Each structure stands twice: as C-alpha cells, then as structure tokens.
Amino acid sequence: MKLLVPVKRVLDYNVKVRVKADKTGVDLANLKMSMNPFDEIAVEEAVRLKEKGVATDILAVSIGPAQAQDTIRTALAMGADRGLLIQTDQDLEPLAVAKLLKALVDQEKPDLVLMGKQAIDGDNNAVGQMLAALMDRPQATFASKVEISGGKAEVTREVDGGLQTISVDLPAVITADLRLNEPRFASLPNIMKARKKPIEVKAVADYGVDTAPRLTVVKVSEPDVRKAGIVVASAADLVQRLKTEAGVL
C-alpha cells in the first residue's frame, strides 16, 4: 500500500509569535522552524503502518521554500521512503495546496493520504477536507485511532461530545489529531540514512493548476493582551472578590 504524507514547515510551536510593526504579517526572520506537529503525528502513523506491513511506500511531500527540504528530511529520518518538494516562496492558500496535492495524487495514486488536521501557523484546518473533495473520496478528519484492513480504514474521530468511529473505503484522506500517537525522535543512524534517501524537487508550474490567491490579507494585528491581575491571599479573599469586585458569583 502506498501512502502520501504532506508535511508543512512552520514556525516552531515553542517560539513566541510577533506581529510585524507594519501589520503585514508575522515576523519569521531567523526564528526556529519545524515540521507542523500534526504532520509529525501523521508521519509517525504512516511509519507504524509500514512497520506493521500494511504500508510499503511512504512519500513525504512539502510545498514551500527550499528550506522545506529540512522538513522532508525529518520525515525521511522518521521512516518515510521518498521526498518531494514543490518549491515556492509564496505562502499558498489551502485551496491552492489542495489542488497541488490533488495533481500529485493523480500521478502517484496513493491508497491513503495521511496528513495533519491543521497547520499551526494559519490554523486553517482545511486542506485535508478540501483534498478529499477534489479527489471525490471519503475523508476521516481529526483521527485518534486508525485501523486498516481489506481496503478500508476504520477511524475513530475526536468530535464535539466524544468520539465517533467511521469506516471509509480507500483511497481516502485521514487527518491526524493530537492523540493518534506520540511521534518518535529520529535516531542518529536514521538521520544519517535519511541523507541518502531521494528528494525530488518540482515547481508549482509543473502541475498546471491555478494557485492564484483568493484572499487578500488586509492586515495582521496583535490581539488585545490580557494583563496580569492580582495575587490574592486566601480562598476567602478570592470568593469575596469574585462576588463583589468581579460580580461573577
């Protein structure tokens, strides 16, 4: 079985975000970038499927700048077999990313696309659903458990109110939630081995899809910051203040 795993290079989740003074975006200069945490979970799940003998070929693909090769290398060090970078310095919208991935799916014909539910930069939570629609295939989003057998995936999904389990025919798109697994750290030997694995580099133009933006960013601003309040001395003090000062009891 062939798996496609899209991985995005994003600002590391531990880095404090600063909005640019001219309000055109977020300052990324010289900051630590990492694989989107949800994509790490998707890579881990793909590698586990390979270890179980369910998957045979894992292609990790990233759409982004030249440095996104590092992100692909990380996936290769975790256990993906091949990498593909669709190189662009543009920050593409989810619709454009989904269209590029669809074009790739048409070429590679994977049995399953395993990806993150959300990229933690734009927080869109959209590409997986959009890719499934373009493929005209089922989607199983927000997965916390995946079992594959007989051309089907049984997926437990984290939904409001609890957990839902659905069964989808493959090919399908599955998006990973936080509790699907805990991603491994790549070992040094595997990092060395990953250096020899192939990464193909393509251009957006190679796929002949329309990636023109639909949204104009009018501005990016800083949200109102909450200020620290006071430290109270006792539970009694707290209850009095909540009642009289804050009026919430």
Next chain:
Amino acid sequence: MAVLVIADHDNASLRETTAKTVSAAAKIGGEIDIVVLGSGAKAAAEAAARISGVRKVLLAESDALGQGIVEAEEAALLPILGGYDAVLAPSTSAGKNLIPRLAARLDLAPINEVVAVVDAKTFVRPIYAGNALETVRTSDAKVLATIRPTVFEAAPEGGAAAIETLAPGPGSSASRFVSQDQVKSGRPELGSAKIVISGGRALGSEEEFKGVLEPLADKLGAAIGASRAAVDAGYAPNDYQVGQTGKVVAPDLYIAIGISGAIQHLAGIKDARVIVAINKDPDAPIFGVADYGLVGDYKTIVPELMAELGKIGR
C-alpha cells in the same frame, strides 16, 4: 443577498451556537435561512424557526445525516448552494469538517474560525494560536466560513419562520458510521457555560480529577474542562480539552487548577471575562493572564474554596 446557516443541534434541541451564527449572518446582511441536517430533527428545526430574523428553515433527514456523515451532508447541501451568497456554520468539529469540503467542491477559499465580520467580504480570524489576528478580504463570489460562536451574541427568539423539507440527497456508500461514544453529563456545555473549571496535569489521575473538579463544578453549576496534558494522560475525556486545538471557551469565570498556561491552552481562554489560576508555582505563565491568582497546592486550596463558597450560599 441570502445567507445559509448550517444548524448545530442534537436532533431534539438546537444548540445556542446556531443562534450565535445567525448573528454573524446578520452582520453579512441579506435574508437568512437555516438548514437542519439530521434524523428525527423536527424539534431542532422548530427551535431554529423561532430564531428572530430567519426567513425559512430547511429540514433534511436521513440516517446518514443523523450520524453526521460529511459526504451525506455535502450531497444534501450542494444542490441548494446556488441560491446563497454566504454559507456559515459554527466552528464545531462538524462545521470544520464540512465547510472546507463544500468550499473545494465550489472552487472557493473557505474562511475558518471567524471572530469578527467587518463587511460582507471581509473577516477577522485568529492565526498562530490566537497570537495574531488576520483580517482577510475574499475575492470569491461566495463566502464559505465557520464562525467562532463564543464571540457573537445569540440572535433572540421571536421568529416564526416556515419549515420546508429538503431532499436528503444520496447517501455515500464509501463512508459508513460505525459507532459513537458520547460523553454524557448533566453539566452545561463547555462552549456556552457561564463558569468553567479546568484541571491540568497536576491532578495526577482520573480519580483525583473527578474527585476534585466534580464537586466544585456541581457547586458552581460549571462545565468542566482540561488541559491537553490532563487529556493525554487519560484524566479527562478528549472533548474536555480547552485550547488551540480543543474548545474555545468564553465564560464569565474560568478557574484553572494545576494548569501551567501554555500558549496553546491560553488560546482557548482569552475571551473569558475573569480568569482565576490556582497553581503552586508563582512563576507559572497562567498568572500572567489571570485576573486573580492563588499560589499554593490545590489540595488545600480547593477544599477551602468549597467551604468559602458554602458560606455565601453556593
């Protein structure tokens, strides 16, 4: 102009998130219709019809719709979307599952988690876990968006819209419902509760989490939430998670017990009116956003708090 709002409901009743999404629709302008996708959902449709300012309610019912199968939802909606300039759903797990899929079918860019409607084409949404706010203007002919319900007032009752039947459309054979594991509690829902009490990793076990938080929540009529660390460790079910990737809450009072205050957690509580933090580490980041902080061991503070609340008749 016409806006379609996709209802959030459990068939028997309509969630407040629907009326809040209607408020966002009103800011876009034009006629507002609500579509109820479900099974045995007449009561929810009737509740939708009572929301003020609604032109009509469309009710589509089938087993697959009742089970929340997104391919069935899409099949029911696609035939009618031509009549709308905007389609909105609250940013629940169901809304987030559906809206981008519909958008791709129509070759449109979805706009997720809208926190302000500037005009019919311009919206504000949080990015980077709410550490920045992005204002975007769409050039698409149609707007497909999810709405963060906690930031909009619920549209009032007082309407009497007609309810029309909508054909459910073909079900999808490629995607099937297997089971649902619903967390049942008599408590208010996290997203709309006036008071939320959340526990973190400090609680240490499921028994302790329940033993400490449930009596306090009962006393205050509060909903219970959790940090990701508490959920990951199995102290609390997944849908208790508050934060960037969990639920966003906006109660009058949020009490964080044994939660450090990671940015991903804070992303979910920024709109709370009053935040209280109970933490033994005076340097915990949660104190940087808390209106009232109590430094100490929750094991002694929570019982004291229970006693003090008792004294004021809670």
